[in-house]
Amino acid sequence: MADEKPSDPNQATPPPPKATWGRFAVRWLKRIAITAAVLIVVSVVALVIADHKTSQPEFCGSCHIMKPYYESWHADVHGGKLGVACVECHYAPGERETFMAKMRGLSQVTSYVSGRYGAGRPRAHVDNRSCLTSKCHGDMAFMDRELPLGTVKFVHAKHLQFDKKKEEVKAKELGDLTQALTKLVGSERFGKLQEAAVEAVPAKQQLDRLTKMTVDWNVKVEASKLERFSQLHHWQVRVAQLTDLQCSTCHSYGAPEKKPFLELGGPRAKEKAHADHHFSVKTTACFTCHFNNEGFNTGTTTCLLCHTLPTKEILVHSPEKDPKAKAEFPKQMVRMDHHTILQRKVDCIACHADVASENAPVTRRDCERCHDRPDYFQKWTKPLTLEVVKQYHAIHVPEQRAKCLDCHSEIHHQLVRGLTPQGHPQFLSAGMANCSHCHPNHHAEQLQLLSGAGGVGVPKGDPNLMFGSRTNCFGCHIKQVTTEHGGVTMRGAINGCVACHGDTHNKTFDQWKRGLKVVLEDAEEAFDGAKKMLDKAKDLDAETQKKAAELLNAAKADLRLVKTGNGVHNVMYSIALLDSVTARCQQAMAILAKKK
Numbered sequence: 073m074a075d076e077k078p079s080d081p082n083q084a085t086p087p088p089p090k091a092t093w094g095r096f097a098v099r100w101l102k103r104i105a106i107t108a109a110v111l112i113v114v115s116v117v118a119l120v121i122a123d124h125k126t127s128q129p130e131f132c133g134s135c136h137i138m139k140p141y142y143e144s145w146h147a148d149v150h151g152g153k154l155g156v157a158c159v160e161c162h163y164a165p166g167e168r169e170t171f172m173a174k175m176r177g178l179s180q181v182t183s184y185v186s187g188r189y190g191a192g193r194p195r196a197h198v199d200n201r202s203c204l205t206s207k208c209h210g211d212m213a214f215m216d217r218e219l220p221l222g223t224v225k226f227v228h229a230k231h232l233q234f235d236k237k238k239e240e241v242k243a244k245e246l247g248d249l250t251q252a253l254t255k256l257v258g259s260e261r262f263g264k265l266q267e268a269a270v271e272a273v274p275a276k277q278q279l280d281r282l283t284k285m286t287v288d289w290n291v292k293v294e295a296s297k298l299e300r301f302s303q304l305h306h307w308q309v310r311v312a313q314l315t316d317l318q319c320s321t322c323h324s325y326g327a328p329e330k331k332p333f334l335e336l337g338g339p340r341a342k343e344k345a346h347a348d349h350h351f352s353v354k355t356t357a358c359f360t361c362h363f364n365n366e367g368f369n370t371g372t373t374t375c376l377l378c379h380t381l382p383t384k385e386i387l388v389h390s391p392e393k394d395p396k397a398k399a400e401f402p403k404q405m406v407r408m409d410h411h412t413i414l415q416r417k418v419d420c421i422a423c424h425a426d427v428a429s430e431n432a433p434v435t436r437r438d439c440e441r442c443h444d445r446p447d448y449f450q451k452w453t454k455p456l457t458l459e460v461v462k463q464y465h466a467i468h469v470p471e472q473r474a475k476c477l478d479c480h481s482e483i484h485h486q487l488v489r490g491l492t493p494q495g496h497p498q499f500l501s502a503g504m505a506n507c508s509h510c511h512p513n514h515h516a517e518q519l520q521l522l523s524g525a526g527g528v529g530v531p532k533g534d535p536n537l538m539f540g541s542r543t544n545c546f547g548c549h550i551k552q553v554t555t556e557h558g559g560v561t562m563r564g565a566i567n568g569c570v571a572c573h574g575d576t577h578n579k580t581f582d583q584w585k586r587g588l589k590v591v592l593e594d595a596e597e598a599f600d601g602a603k604k605m606l607d608k609a610k611d612l613d614a615e616t617q618k619k620a621a622e623l624l625n626a627a628k629a630d631l632r633l634v635k636t637g638n639g640v641h642n643v644m645y646s647i648a649l650l651d652s653v654t655a656r657c658q659q660a661m662a663i664l665a666k667k668k
Contacts, residue, residue, distance in 0.1 A: 126177070127159045127168075135184055141325075141350065148350035156208075161351075164199035196325065197473050198351070203319045221353060224378045231314055239311070246304040253301060257291050269302045270458045274431055275367040278302050280513055290528050290626060303371045309458045310361060310372065316469045324354035324475065359483040360476040364432040369420045373428070381410040426488040426502040432480035434464075439479070517637030524645045526633055528626040529652025533645035547572075564640075588639045588646060595634075595650040598657035599627055602664075609664050616667045623660040627653040 125131055129151065133142030145151040145158070159168055167173050204210050215229045254262040268281050282298040366373040385407035436452060443449075451460050468474040488498045496504075507514055520526030524533035538547065548569065549562040569577045606620050630649045639646030 127157060129158050132158050137184075144350040148352075150351055161198045161202045162196050164201045165205055167199075198320045198323075198325065200319050221355070221358075223380075225380070232317070234311060234314075242304060242307060246301075246308075249297065249301050249304065253293070253297065256293055257286065257289060261285075261289055261291075265301075269298075270305050271455045272365060272458055272461045273455045274365050275299070275302065275371070276508065276512075278365075279367075283513075284516070284526075288526060288531065290629070299367075299370070305458060306365065306371070309462050312462050313361070313465045313469075316466050318470060318473065320473070321469065321475065322353055322357045323351055325351040355485070356482055357476050359428070359485045360432045360480050363428050363483050363485065364480070368425070368428070375420050375424075381414065385409050424487070426499045427485055429484045429488075429502065430481065432476075432483050434479045517633050518641050520633065521637040521639065521641040521645060524642060527630050527645070527649045527652070529630050529656060530645070530648045533642070533648055536642045537644075584640055584643045588643060588650075591647050591650045592634065592639070595627075595631060595653040595657075598654040599624070599631060602627075602657040602660045605661050605664050609667075612664065612667050616663060620660040620663050623656045623663075627656040627660075 129142060129145060132138050150156040150161070163173060202208075204212075215233065216227065218225045218227055220226075250262075250266075253265060257265060265282060265285060268278065268285065271278060279295065279299050279302065282302065283293075283295055286293045286298070362372045362378075369375050386409075388406055388408045434456075436449065436454075439448070439452075451463075453460070456464075468479065488501070490498045492498055492501060503510065517526070522536045522539070524535040525531070527533070546562070548564045550568045551563045551565040552560060553563050555561055566578060566581055569581055573580075602620070602624055606617070606624060609617060609620070630653050634646045634649055637646075639650075
């Protein structure tokens with residue numbers, strides 16, 4: 073230490089090096105980079121955890137409006153047994169990782185948190201691709217398997233994989249029928265016939281119209297051919313509609329409606345597994361397709377198309393429940409065997425007229441719930457053609473994911489039991505509610521006379537004079553009378569005329585009836601004379617007899633129209649028809665007399 077030199081207090085120490093802006097920036101950039109890296113790692117981990125948590129069914133169930141759907145999923149085989157997560161079905165394969173899917177989920181969460189979600193849940197959808205993954209039903213093993221659906225054995229392949237040979241047979245049948253009908257009615261009239269056949273209307277209404285058209289043309293065509301012609305056109309549209317179906321069209325999903333919600337994992341959860349399916353078959357889709365615009369037990373509503381005959385005998389009569397009757401119970405039971413009934417060709421409608429109620433039409437009002445612009449209805453006509461129906465179906469089912477009841481009213485298919493409020497058997501209501509069951513084409517002749525149509529000798533005349541004031545049946549039929557069958561009907565009465573026209577119309581009405589009576593007697597006398605003359609002309613050549621017979625057949629049709637329809641419904645048109653009857657009968661007699 074002796075060798076050390078004392079420091080000079082006056083000597084200044086050198087200043088530290090000055091910090092440059094470059095070094096300062098580098099230091100802060102390193103800090104920012106480290107912080108950003110940490111935030112990114114934390115964010116990625118958080119997003120991964122959030123993505124995992126939000127993709128769990130429990131997260132869906134945490135929203136109280138989704139609780140019933142979560143519970144039904146838990147009771148369903150997809151959730152309770154297989155553990156298929158919500159996102160596996162409600163997002164198509166590869167869709168869940170897309171930007172749009174994330175935004176959709178974020179939108180739903182935001183709506184829920186902000187309280188803007190409303191009373192219902194967001195409309196969910198299951199894409200076909202979700203059902204047909206290799207993990208689920210991609211092996212298509214379900215296609216040919218017979219699946220029980222109530223009393224029906226359902227096979228997917230019959231509805232989704234069409235037999236080309238069957239289609240060719242149907243197409244050939246339609247082609248042959250088209251040629252036959254064209255030959256019968258002529259090419260021009262056939263166009264009108266086909267136009268009526270491709271309207272989307274109930275089968276009964278359509279058959280009545282087709283039959284009326286051929287009758288008006290004085291062409292004899294079997295009703296079975298007209299019905300089949302219409303059915304083949306409708307069948308083509310139904311096949312086209314089946315190709316548009318989605319899995320979710322028939323396999324609907326939703327929460328139980330009438331039963332109390334289950335506590336998760338509760339003791340009754342397994343017991344209700346079959347009752348509260350989250351994704352199960354909704355038979356409304358079957359009924360809409362099979363029954364809409366079809367007749368009873370024909371075409372796609374043919375009972376044995378879906379059902380098999382019961383193998384057991386059905387108890388149809390049993391004794392009253394009293395001590396004496398119980399003792400004789402085994403002797404008094406009456407049973408029925410469906411196989412015997414079928415062999416005897418008893419129509420199913422005899423006992424089962426109540427199994428299908430209502431049609432499933434689509435009205436413009438149904439469409440306006442979604443569409444409010446006039447341009448949406450440019451193709452709308454009433455009734456719609458089958459081609460337009462096919463186009464609408466192709467747009468709304470696969471593209472808009474519409475369900476049957478979004479557009480159609482519901483069809484009920486079941487046996488009706490119990491009593492009406494009036495105490496009558498409920499199963500009779502189907503027949504009582506629709507007069508056409510027992511009275512097909514009822515009052516057709518009256519309607520034809522009122523409209524000034526339906527005649528052969530005079531195909532078209534002026535309608536009833538009261539049409540200008542829109543007077544309907546109730547304007548004249550004001551008197552209530554009891555029929556011999558125990559029913560009540562409304563009869564026409566002069567008071568209906570007087571109420572509008574005054575007492576002076578009494579004379580006019582009497583004049584109408586007297587004039588009609590005279591002209592009708594003349595027409596009947598002429599027809600009877602010509603008919604007797606034709607019956608005696610057995611020795612005349614076949615061509616002469618044929619000409620006379622054709623004239624009398626046409627006269628007979630007009631005579632029946634006036635007598636059955638009551639000529640007073642259109643006095644002027646009825647008189648013109650009766651005059652034409654007399655003229656044709658005289659013409660027939662002239663032909664027969666000339667050839668003698």
